[in-house]
Amino acid sequence: MKFERYGIGIAKGLTVTIRHLFRHPTVSQYPEQRLNISRRFRGNELVWNKEKCTGCGTCAKTCPQGAIEIVTSTDMTENKYVVDKYQVDTGYCINCGLCIESCPYEALYFSHAFECARYRRSELVQSKDDMLETPERKVSGYFYPDKANKLPEQTLLVEKVTEKR
């Protein structure tokens, strides 16, 4: 005799839900409880290395959104380009990471910061000085494994045991 039609399925479902009542919830409370983000985090901001950049403009050419604007002039005495203007409109940026991968001189990184909300649209534009590495604007390990290994390890939900109390 099969008991499939006599409310057994409903009873089984009810046991599953009631068991969840006594388990730890999976969620975390964001502002108090901060999880570590990925070491390769593709963040909202870019970090630019002033010394390494040669002003070649590969990043600007690669950007699918055209969010990077770079203006250079030639420094005849030292025989190299000087970056006059380097500006990223993070409002247009889709965080695809192609600029970072294409940079031949390892001068461009993602930042590891994720709380980059701004009140105005114009504040989203990062100029040259807003792109340097600071303690708040740490470098993310995207495309640079050596930098990734220095960052704190990502919090994973698989590590979080929710079955037992």
Next chain:
Amino acid sequence: MATIELNIYNLVNFQSIPPDWPGGFWWHWLFFTVVIIGFVLTMVMGVIYIERRGMARMQSRLGPNRTGPFGLLQPVADAIKVLLKENIVPDAADKLIHWLAPVVAFAPALMIFAVVPFGNGVLLADLNVGILYVVAISSVSTVGIFMAGWGSSNKYSLLGAMRNVAAVVSYEIPLVLAIVGVVLISGSLSLNQMVVAQDVPFILLQPLGFLLFFAAGCAEINRSPFDLMEADSEIVAGFHTEYSGMKFAMFYLVEYAEAVAISAIIATLFLGGWRGPILPPWLWFVVKVIIVFFAMVWTRTTLPRIRIDQLMAFAWKFLFPMSLFNLFITALQVLAGWPTELVWAMIIVNFAVMAILVLVWSKLFFKLGRGRIEV
């Protein structure tokens, strides 16, 4: 014309009012009206909190926990928010009906509590037809809901209201038949007398009646799995799609006030109402109401929704014959004098009867085509 003067003293059983109560009936009336309104509002807030937190925990979430300690003030915050919202009335709406509908729906939900005892004799009116009054009054909200559906001139609202009317009309019958079993055993229609008669909670004497009443009650007040009158994934919000602000708050209140009311009726009819050891009677009553409500939350969290034709078929092909059987068997047992003499035999027999009937009728019900009826 003094002979046909409506005398309130004839309608109300006055045993419950203390003889030294100052001012007599009207003080009693005023006091209990205030108590009932306060009770319903606090209970609604409480059950909203319980539903949201309990459901969240069953879904592996936390639920509201920011407003006040443990999020206890969340219903208050919600109430304030919803009261401050703009009241939008659709252009094509029937303004008067649209305005009147929440009131018509809300009043009956409150009026049910007039006959629900919070303690021995602690109630507004110990009507000797108490349960009949409950059944009669609780169907009135349907009128309000249909007014809402019709008055807001929205197709979703109309569909929801039509579903609601169809469901309530069908489910009233098994609901009443399930009550009759309890009435037969207790020998009274007064809710207070029913509680007094429950030396053994009637859930043990009437297990099938309890199941039927629970299912029919859930359908009556649009709780899942019978919540297809406001099925959010199908018809957006059903009859209150076009309501906002205070009027929406009224409907929201109605929904939970009715849930509390049905929980209170179930607690009174089947779980022994205010009776219980140690704790004061009103606390027992509240605890039982919350337990019943939690069972509703639990089913809501787990079960999918059924379809309108299945809903009707469930009422007419499953609940209705089952409640007839239940009534018949209970009547036989009462005739044989079991409820007073052979209580334990009755418990065992009734549980066996419930198991057999549910099994047999489930099979038959599936043979009847699982409820697909042509419309």
Next chain:
Amino acid sequence: MAVRTEPFVLNMGPVHPSTHGVFRMRVTLDGEVVVDIEPIFGYLHRGIEKLAEQRTYTGIIPLTDRLDYISSMSNNFAYCLAVEKLAGIKVPERAEYIRVIIAELQRVAALLIAVGAFLNDCGAFFTPFLYMFRERERIVDLFEMVSGQRLTYNYMRVGGVSQDLPDEFMPALRKFMNMMPRFMAEYDRLLVQNEILIARAKGVGILTGEQAINCSASGPVLRASGVKWDIRKADPYSIYDRFDFAIPTQTTGDCYDRYRQRVEETRQSLHIIRQAMEQIPSGPVRAELPQLIRPPAGEAYAHIEAPKGELGFYLVSDNSIAPYRCHIRPPSLINLTALRDMVRGWKIADLIIIFGSIDITVGEIDR
């Protein structure tokens, strides 16, 4: 006596709780019964096919993320396969394995969402949906670890993947794989035998195998109708011919079968991942390619078995850095053509669950 009734038109969507995005259905109803339905879409049109003509071959990959945003990795995979076919690029061995693992994980994640959303449409108040989301969260965590993002991964590249897997990936994946069967069993307990779900979904919205083939449906929708067609077996791409897996099929093609089909496919995906985890070699993950790819003039069509069905990319090259034409065959759109046949004569509640059981993403329909 027959009651004279009059049909009326109900606009479902574009903003409706269960149209899975901005999708609109003009439904002609006779009371509760659906007489006719006319799907209207285009509310999410972004012109991805046209935009692709102005971007470099690498620059299109972020665009493909935004097609079916629930399974971005599969879209990346299909597109990269198309470009590799066009330019004749050989992908390193390790990259192939990484791609398969990631794509199958993505399939699990997308099918979980599909099942959860379907059950939510049935009216199980968010519970299965949230449970499934919890499991998807675990997968998304892994994706975040490898690619740095949680929705638009943009991980695969032409000729491989963007970076190698991090060291902590494999232990985490192993942990997930050990966990998953237990959760699958729990979901089965929760609703598979549920009488209400069976009453709601069994025999509802039947799509016969013949009908499914006629409207060129693919993926779980096709296989639930009993047609054994899976591109991973029928036209093996990447390295799928190396793995041992079954193609589950169902018989009747109703909503319940489509739901069961998705659950079974999840099991098969886990099986493939387990094999790939054992076999994965070490080595480079990206073929040596120039910054800008210039495939020879010609055309190529590559298709994969995406979670929703056959996802194809058709590229025409004129030997420049951008494709001359990029056409996308979205599974959602083509599966959706079966909707009208399935819903006529059923009720509104059935319309919602049939629509949910097809499992569409509007980002893919409108492109």
